[in-house]
Amino acid sequence: MSLPITGDGRFWxxxxxGLGFPACLxxxxxGLPGESPSTSALAVGGRLAGIAAFLGLGLAALALATRGRAALFALxxxxASLAAASGPDGPVLALAALAAALLSPRPMTGRHGSARRAGAALAIALxxxxxxxxxxxxxxxxVPFPPPGRRVRAWRERLPLAALALLPALLPAFLPALLPAASPGLPPPGAAGGGLVSLPVPLPGFLTGVWAAALLVPPVALRRGPLPPRAERLWLSGCALLGLWLAVLPQALAPAGGLGGMQARDLLPLAPMLILAFARGRIGTAAxxxxxxxxxxxxxxxxxxxxPMIALRA
Incomplete structure (x- = not known):
């Protein structure tokens, strides 16, 4: 069974x-019933702004990707992504997905390649x-790693972009006065769920099973097209592991110890690296x-x- 729509970002x-917007709402x-009357209007406005940013950036990612669209859609x-969409974590995840989408073409050369890489650097910096x-x-x-004859020129172009994208990570250490304090009155959506679930309500069992199949079956069944080179897969997988270590370490070193405060939305922004590492290229132009x-x-x-049915009951 096949549909003649592969490569069309408009479908995804x-x-x-159409499907993410009602679920986000x-x-x-x-998550709104727990808000106090004095903060409810601000909470509604903030959640709607977060949803709009999440949907807009997600639409751009799916439209601009050339590989891994189904995986980006699933992410x-x-x-847990939809639960984070109405808070500050939603745009962060969508920006990470957009960066991976911009860097998905193989090869990535010419003027459009430079523009894509610059846009990805801006998204990663944010x-x-x-x-x-x-x-x-x-x-x-x-990535993609340059061929041997072009490595010097490629690294000369890419390393400054990587350094600029990495610069915001140093701001908390050198410019703490520029970082606004978090508002204690507006907890992030999904915080009531606790643990790694990051959802304000438990999912029905059958929906959990459908999502398990949606995440596990496609990588096994869809094996057409070439994978990126092994060196790139190892590099991006190593970067994802480093990000996981950086996310887990503060939780493990906290005074209470353990990972009780870790939630799925803390790890989801790392997933686009794995999608970029293992997304297969298309065979031909009309697969x-x-x-x-x-x-x-x-x-x-x-x-x-x-x-929405659960929301109406809640």
Whole structure:
């Protein structure tokens, strides 16, 4: 079974907008009853702004990606991602996905390649500014690795961009006065869920099973097209592991110890590195979209129906 729409970013972008928007609103609505009357208007405005930024950046990522669109769609429509969408973590995740999408072409040469790399550097710099532990995302700017004859010129162009993208990670140490204090009255959405779930309500069992299939089946069933070189896969996987270590270390060294404060949204911005590392290239120019790639769409469609029903009951 196949559909003649592969390579068309409009399909994935429209599916993301049509299915992700109601689910984001439902999860944001579920999180509102705990707000006090004095902060409810501010909470509604902040959540709507977060959702708008998340959806806009996600649409751009799906439209601009040339590899791994189904995986990026699954990442952005994952329930923990939708729960984070109405808070500051949503735009951070969408910016990381946008950076991976901008760096997905192989090869990436010419004027458009330079523009894509500069846009990815800006997106990563914003992510690092919000979350210094995501600094290993800078490793995406160094792929695809250049051929031997062009390495000197390539590193001369890429290393300054990587340094500029990494610079915001140093701001908390040198310019603490420029960083505004967090508002104690507006907890991030999903905080009530605790642990690694990051959801204000538990998902129904059948929806959890559908998402498990949507995340596990496509990588096994969709094995057409070449993988990136092994060196790039190892490099990006190592950067993801470094980011995981940087995210876990503060939790482990906290006075209470353990990882009780760690949530899924803390780790999701690292996932685009793995998508970029293992997304396969297309064969030819008109390859067809096979049914396993539609499993995340099915799971997102169920989210769009089930989550609003839960919100109405809540």
């Amino acid at each position: 972008a429209l599916a993301f907008l 439902a999860l944001a609505w579920i 952005l429509c994952f329930p 992510v690092v500014l919000a979350r210094p532990a995501c600094a290993p995302l800078v490793g995406m700017l160094l 067809a979209l096979r049914w396993p790639a539609l499993l995340p769409v099915l799971a997102a469609a169920l989210d769009a129906v089930v989550l």
